[in-house]
Amino acid sequence: MNRPRGMEPMHLVFAALGGAVLLFIIAPLAGMVLSTGRSELSRTAADPAVTASVRLTLLTSMGATLILAVASVPFAWLLARRNFPLKALVNGIVDVPIVIPHSAAGIALLGVIAPGTLVGGTAERLGIEFVGGPAGIMAGMAFVSVPFLVNAARDGFAAVPLRLEQTALALGASPLRVFFTISLPLAWRSVLSGLILMWARGMSEFGAVLIIAYHPMITPVLIYERFGAFGLRYARPVSVIFIGVCLALFVVLRLVAGGRRHAGG
Amino acid sequence: MLEVDGLSKRLGDFSMRDVSFEVGAGEYFVLLGASGTGKTVLLETLTGIISPDSGRVVLRGRDITRIPPQRRSLGVVFQDQVLFPHLSVRGNIAYGPSSRRMGRAQTNKAVERLARETGAEHLLDRRPKTLSGGEAQRVALARALATGPDCLLLDEPLSSLDTVARADLRALLRRLHASGTTIVHISHDYEEAVSLATRIGVMENGTIVQTDTPEEILMHPRSEFVARFVGIRNMYRGRLERGERDASRFIGRGIELDVLTDAGPGPCVALVRGEDVTIELQHGTSSARNVIAGTVREVLPARLGFEAIIDAGVEIAAHLAGESVFRMGLRRGMSVFVSIKASAVRVIQS
Numbered sequence: 001m002n003r004p005r006g007m008e009p010m011h012l013v014f015a016a017l018g019g020a021v022l023l024f025i026i027a028p029l030a031g032m033v034l035s036t037g038r039s040e041l042s043r044t045a046a047d048p049a050v051t052a053s054v055r056l057t058l059l060t061s062m063g064a065t066l067i068l069a070v071a072s073v074p075f076a077w078l079l080a081r082r083n084f085p086l087k088a089l090v091n092g093i094v095d096v097p098i099v100i101p102h103s104a105a106g107i108a109l110l111g112v113i114a115p116g117t118l119v120g121g122t123a124e125r126l127g128i129e130f131v132g133g134p135a136g137i138m139a140g141m142a143f144v145s146v147p148f149l150v151n152a153a154r155d156g157f158a159a160v161p162l163r164l165e166q167t168a169l170a171l172g173a174s175p176l177r178v179f180f181t182i183s184l185p186l187a188w189r190s191v192l193s194g195l196i197l198m199w200a201r202g203m204s205e206f207g208a209v210l211i212i213a214y215h216p217m218i219t220p221v222l223i224y225e226r227f228g229a230f231g232l233r234y235a236r237p238v239s240v241i242f243i244g245v246c247l248a249l250f251v252v253l254r255l256v257a258g259g260r261r262h263a264g265g
Numbered sequence: 266m267l268e269v270d271g272l273s274k275r276l277g278d279f280s281m282r283d284v285s286f287e288v289g290a291g292e293y294f295v296l297l298g299a300s301g302t303g304k305t306v307l308l309e310t311l312t313g314i315i316s317p318d319s320g321r322v323v324l325r326g327r328d329i330t331r332i333p334p335q336r337r338s339l340g341v342v343f344q345d346q347v348l349f350p351h352l353s354v355r356g357n358i359a360y361g362p363s364s365r366r367m368g369r370a371q372t373n374k375a376v377e378r379l380a381r382e383t384g385a386e387h388l389l390d391r392r393p394k395t396l397s398g399g400e401a402q403r404v405a406l407a408r409a410l411a412t413g414p415d416c417l418l419l420d421e422p423l424s425s426l427d428t429v430a431r432a433d434l435r436a437l438l439r440r441l442h443a444s445g446t447t448i449v450h451i452s453h454d455y456e457e458a459v460s461l462a463t464r465i466g467v468m469e470n471g472t473i474v475q476t477d478t479p480e481e482i483l484m485h486p487r488s489e490f491v492a493r494f495v496g497i498r499n500m501y502r503g504r505l506e507r508g509e510r511d512a513s514r515f516i517g518r519g520i521e522l523d524v525l526t527d528a529g530p531g532p533c534v535a536l537v538r539g540e541d542v543t544i545e546l547q548h549g550t551s552s553a554r555n556v557i558a559g560t561v562r563e564v565l566p567a568r569l570g571f572e573a574i575i576d577a578g579v580e581i582a583a584h585l586a587g588e589s590v591f592r593m594g595l596r597r598g599m600s601v602f603v604s605i606k607a608s609a610v611r612v613i614q615s
Contacts, residue, residue: 163343169334170312170341171361172412181360185351 029243036240044237050222054245057218060134061202064142065149065195072146073191076153077183081162094151097144105143106211113139113212132213140209141202149191149198156190157183192257200250266290266447267416272310272320281306281471284320288416288449288464293442295458296451297482298468304451307468308420311449312341325415335364340409344421347405348393354380354404355389361412379407383437399430403437410446417441419450423457432614435460439615459483459500459534460613467491483536484580497611498539498572498582505533505612512554512607519578523554524610534613539584541609544573545602546593553604557581561599564590571595575603 227235313334503517559577
């Protein structure tokens with residue numbers, strides 16, 4: 001810190017290595033954007049199949065996030081605050097979707113939500129179609145992305161000073177009121193960041209959704225289909241548009257989330 | 266008001282054993298103990314954060330041992346991280362009343378009144394982050410009082426404050442006590458205890474070893490631990506008056522002392538260590554400002570040397586080396602002079 005000028009040789013080497021990693025991330029994306037013509041982009045952006053798939057992707061991933069949040073956020077509080085038998089196992093189970101191949105996850109899910117099964121059959125009678133429908137897409141997205149929300153929210157709740165919750169209880173607030181008026185507001189930044197991560201992860205999901213619902217087509221599936229049927233030239237503009245939409249959204253959300261600083265310090 | 270009966274709790278290596286005490290309405294009870302003696306476990310048991318293995322907590326005749334924290338009528342101020350950082354001072358004080366479904370108008374009135382009483386009126390629209398330690402404690406007190414608790418539980422409320430804020434807050438606690446609030450205060454600081462308590466319970470090794478008035482605790486410690494922990498054997502209540510030149514005059518019942526202190530005139534407690542009391546057979550051989558005639562009541566062996574109790578209108582304990590006792594031939598009934606340097610008298614305002 002106090003070195004006024006110059007850098008440790010080690011720092012220079014590390015910075016060069018970091019630069020290589022950054023280049024590895026940026027170069028393919030930049031290459032793709034640069035090799036895509038403006039006319040191609042505008043034509044693709046006007047393609048109803050593309051706009052419909054982008055809309056579907058954004059809405060299903062958002063829906064999956066919000067629906068799972070109702071159960072995951074209280075669950076995350078429990079993981080942060082209470083000790084119970086086999087807690088380590090429970091924490092491990094939460095992380096399972098991160099480590100298994102997503103196509104396998106899709107196959108596994110299909111076994112539960114296919115029309116002939118208990119869940120799938122019940123849903124069908126209620127008018128919800130999993131396989132080949134938005135509900136199935138959401139299931140696939142939720143399965144692979146929910147660990148991000150649970151983990152972020154759990155860390156957020158764990159960082160809320162326990163004494164504050166105890167103080168609120170001692171002041172006569174019910175545990176539910178303490179959760180909503182103390183724990184959740186103080187952990188809000190982490191919870192929000194978990195929601196954004198989960199949404200982002202859901203939006204970019206391909207493998208699990210491909211197995212459960214090829215149609216209606218979410219954008220990652222559409223990109224794959226255009227690549228398979230027409231080749232790189234046709235897959236590229238869709239990719240660029242989708243990446244643009246995702247990045248724009250996350251920049252905005254991060255800015256909004258970053259502006260709401262009030263948790264414990 | 267608050268009865269604690271045989272509370273025990275095992276927590277890993279630590280155990281709290283058979284803690285019993287009773288706090289009457291309007292009392293100021295200080296639980297005094299070094300760190301690691303189980304004060305926090307006791308506090309958490311009283312508030313309901315942890316439940317005891319055995320024993321009872323009875324508040325105003327109601328057994329609250331198994332009642333969850335939110336339904337005990339106790340006002341709690343924890344040592345640190347006291348305020349809700351995302352709420353304004355007003356929101357903090359109003360938290361209890363609105364949790365108990367008090368109407369908005371009534372809540373507002375209560376908030377204003379308590380802020381006035383605790384001297385936090387000008388802070389109402391501030392955020393906790395912008396408050397000093399003393400201000401935060403005032404707000405925490407107002408918030409704890411806002412639910413109209415039967416008893417106030419304070420966990421080291423002064424320990425993180427600077428000297429000035431500490432004196433201010435002590436005055437506030439004294440005012441709250443004078444207005445009839447029952448207070449249980451946890452502390453490791455005997456000065457704090459002496460200046461505030463009507464009674465003190467001394468904790469050692471997870472249990473209460475002595476419960477008594479501050480005078481009794483200091484002058485008649487019932488165990489080695491208490492004696493060493495407080496370290497002060499002579500305590501006198503009285504008032505301080507301005508004396509000649511730089512000295513002030515302490516006037517107590519049966520004893521007057523010249524003292525050297527920054528404290529201003531008013532009611533106070535004077536404390537003198539046994540080590541700071543010298544015994545002479547003739548008057549006028551020392552430089553001490555205070556020389557008092559008295560009679561030896563007892564000479565007792567202490568952990569190191571001896572302790573002589575002198576009756577000089579009041580009881581004065583002197584801690585002496587064995588060599589001095591033998592040289593002077595100190596024994597019961599002997600007339601002696603006790604001398605105490607003005608600078609050895611510790612004055613605590615009360």
